Amino acid sequence: MTRTATGVSAEMGSISWRAVGCMALRALGRDWQSGELRVLAAALLIAVASVAAVSFFTDRIQQAMERKASELLGADLVVAASNPIQPALADTALQQGLQTAETLSFRSVVLAGDVTQLTEVKAVGPGYPLRGALQVSDRPFGPPRTVDTIPSPGQVWLDERLLQILGLQAGGTVNLGARAFRVEHVLAYEPDRAGDLFSIAPRLLLNLADIPSTGLVQAGSRVAYRLLLAGEPAALEGFKTWARTRLVAGEKLEGVRDARVELRSALDRAQRFLNLAALVSVILAGVGVAIAARRFAARHWDSVAILRCVGATEALIVRLFVLELLMLAMLAGAAGLLTGYLAQYGLSGVLGSLVSRTELPAPSLWPVLPALATGFVTLLGFGLPPLLRLREVPPLRVLRRDLGPVNPRLLALYGPAVAATLALLIWQAGEWRLALYVCAGVAGTVTVLSLAAWGLVKALNLLRGQVGVAWRFGMANIARRGSGSAVQVVALGLGLMALLMLTLVRTDLLTSWRASLPADAPNHFLINVQTSEVTQVQTFLREHGLHDVELFPMVRGRLTAINGRNVGPEDYQNPRAQRLVAREFNLSWTDTLQEDNRILAGHWWRTGDQGQGVASVETGLAEELGIVLGDTLRFQIAGQDLAAKVTSLRSVEWDSFRANFFVVFPSGVLDAYPATWITSFHLPIDRKPVMAELVRHFPSITVLDVEALMTKVREIMDRVISAVEYVFLFTLAAGLVVLYAAIQATQDERRFESAVLRTLGAQRAVVRQSLLAEFATLGLLAGVLAAAAATVLSYGLATQVFDFPYRWNSWIWLLGGGAGVLGVGLAGLLGARSALAQPPWRALREL
Amino acid sequence: MRVDHNLEAGSGISVASVFASDNPVASAIIQVEDLGKQVISPEGPLIILDAIGFSIARGESVAVVGASGSGKSTLLGLLAGLDTPTHGRVWLAGVDLNRLDEDGRALLRAQRVGFVFQSFQLLTGLTALENVMLPLELAGHADARQQALELLERVGLQARARHYPSQLSGGEQQRVAIARAFAGNPDVLFADEPTGNLDQKTGHRIIDLLFALNREQGATLVLVTHDQELAAYCDRVLELDDGRLRESLAQPSSGA
Structure with missing residues (x-):
């Protein structure tokens, strides 16, 4: 027109x-x-x-x-500094409505009788910690209880290790610097205990007010100052913005995200x-x-x-x-x-x-x-x-x-x-990769489902001569609608895929995640085991029911050159890389690859590598320092140089609570260097006294109990899982709505068709059967394809996004096909119920 | 039986034709007594049909005529058991439709009744052949395919057996519908404005085909139309006016 x-x-x-x-x-x-x-x-x-x-x-x-x-973190935000923090920062924070607390820590030798021990000393001010709580107990490895106080002036809290090393009980006396303190409690848990698990010294906690009397903190002392802050997000943001312009060299802001790696x-x-x-x-x-x-x-x-x-x-x-x-x-x-x-x-x-x-x-x-x-x-x-x-x-x-x-x-x-x-x-998603994976999954599903639906059209045309009137009619319906059927199968498939993802795959992924920190994950570390003690320690552990505990040698060394070129902190932009190059890190040797390690490039030791200058490097470290396969690294160990060619790159599960090392050599290379040994194992909570016994037998060995920390991590995992399961419930409902919409989409046509069929003399059972045939066939196809898509998608998610080992789940096929046939078939019948109850004449004239 | 009571209430039924079966008139293939249909509309109850009574003999061809909205199609739906009346009863092929449930009526249709609609009502998902096979299969005929092919041949569409309705012209679709209607040798054929959607020439061809097949098979034809010319083909004309049967004209049987 x-x-x-x-x-x-x-x-x-x-x-x-x-x-x-x-x-x-x-x-x-x-x-x-x-x-x-x-x-x-x-x-x-x-x-x-x-x-x-x-x-x-x-x-x-x-x-x-x-x-x-x-x-x-013990706070929402921390200002960390190597010099006393400008008082203006705390003042402003208070003005802005934030809570504050101060801590400082340094290393010092603690003396009890004639025993000395290098200790990580931490002094805390009123209000500490702003988030989380301290836990104490009355005797080493005794039941912990939560407290909301800090050490009283003149009193100190010592952790289990320090008490054991010093041979003290609560009520004893220790000397720190120029002053003697009474041991008030055993420090069982400290929320913001930071640092490398393997290098930290035992802990002594005291009141900040006592620091001057120790005479230990002087100008030029190596002290870490921290100003803890907590409050409303808006106030924190405001403070952050203000503080960024005011921080001086040596001061930096640490948020929640800078807290521990595991977290x-x-x-x-x-x-x-x-x-x-x-x-x-x-x-x-x-x-x-x-x-x-x-x-x-x-x-x-x-x-x-x-x-x-x-x-x-x-x-x-x-x-x-x-x-x-x-x-x-x-x-x-x-x-x-x-x-x-x-x-x-x-x-x-x-x-x-x-x-x-x-x-x-x-x-x-x-x-x-x-x-x-x-x-x-x-x-x-x-x-x-x-x-x-x-x-x-x-x-x-x-x-x-x-x-x-x-x-x-x-x-x-x-x-x-x-x-x-x-x-x-x-x-x-806030990131490309996850969005792309989901999109690829959906696009792939749509394509596959469309192709399969098209294939079904062809297949059904061959079949329709062979089956009864109801089935023929049902299948002819699918075949005729062609693209319409394809769209419906795609929609049903996506709906079912969502349901499968949210039921089986979700459970799989969450189970895998939980399994990444299993109940029997190592909760105790032994460090500083001397080479001469290795066999005795193993025997001791075996006698106390801890079998197959493997000890790993540990040699401290500094990386000095890559491919003959000297490297130092100034060669790197990245602060982590600078730190890694600046200090010594732990080298080890072993002939068998650890369970949680995977070779990503190159190869594990070959016959004859023993005693040779070859090394396997952790992939994260390699990336950070720009080390590639085939590079020659030079280490300085105990004043001597050692060169090694990188023959493999490994991935390591750092959050597995097992002992792991950046650089591993084959046996026969490091044996001559001074080494201490390390191990980790799971000790059931009721057998904790075994550790006290161990420390008595081997006083020089340090026992690290990470149970409290792991409990925290596990608790966070459980809460996250609850949250996710809740959120998925909602998505599940959305999936059901899509299924409903997909089934409803062709209801008008079906009402008309059943009316014609009944006009021609079909009894309701026949009409019902034809509807069932159509919906069940649609459902089966959609269900099986949804299972395939969910499998592919969850494989991608598990291996590429979440870094879990993928677990094949055969239930997904049964559930997908079964839910498709039963769910879609029954829903289709239910949807057609009103049409079947209506006299055919009315249906014919309405449509 | 309630037959006697019904006879008293009935209109225009010969007492002599009463017999002991369900059906008050043995020779009648369709018997209607005091039939009424009422629906609830937004303005209150609306009487569509009221106090309709007549009978149609085996082999007779009857036209139901009337203006739009006079209730023609509603009457057809009631006669074929596609809808249920508010009151009154219909005997179709000797069976009281009120005594059958929905499935019973469907079974009766499958065995005794054929339909031709104004809008053809072919199932678009089935080929011409499959559409014609449908009532045969529903009635349990073993040689449905063979019979359907023969019927398609008789309406001149054997070459189009594997075409889908969308690939056929309107006239061709109506011929498929006629073949479908005659499949299974129905006793009664109901046609609702069979030429309504067709041009005049095609309409004439369809009517000729319909009547020719009807004669061959000896079926009873009930034709709803507003076309007086078409009505004149029939043995008898029932005229509906605002839901009531105005008159029942007998007229000499006319061929073409």
């Missing part, structure tokens, strides 16, 4: 936006009345609500977890899990909207044809529906935000206590953004393409109902949607 053909059409072509807006509003009301928009709105509402709830809740959980993590890796993983949960919601939202929009558009072909007939231009049609869609988006988006916000509250009430003993921090406002953006992007990306096709509906459809829009170029239509979703995913 040309615009100049008649006055009417010219008028309609240039109709004002306001008039179109009114038309769209009326259309919205009408479509809402007739119920067609409700499915679309529901999909959108759930999309926004799920993202909002997930975002609000993860926001709160993340805040709570950062606080939890603050415990391991950092736990937090990183937690965030990945939570992001994954959010990502799955986003994708499900898109699928839900796409299905609903497709149905909405298909049901508007007739009215669009009539509009076109009476002179509406293509542009008008587009404007009309885009406006209607935007109005819907605003309404559903607002409702979704509200729903999400409320859902988040309800769920925080139920599950918040799992994450935090106190009330969770209030959610910030930023989750509104991703939630709304997700709503609009999914609506426009997934909902718009089918609606845009409405302009292609030929007016002739008024006369010939078989005419519909032409050329459904799915790729061109959904390309923008995929791109928009990818962008959203990257924003949500």
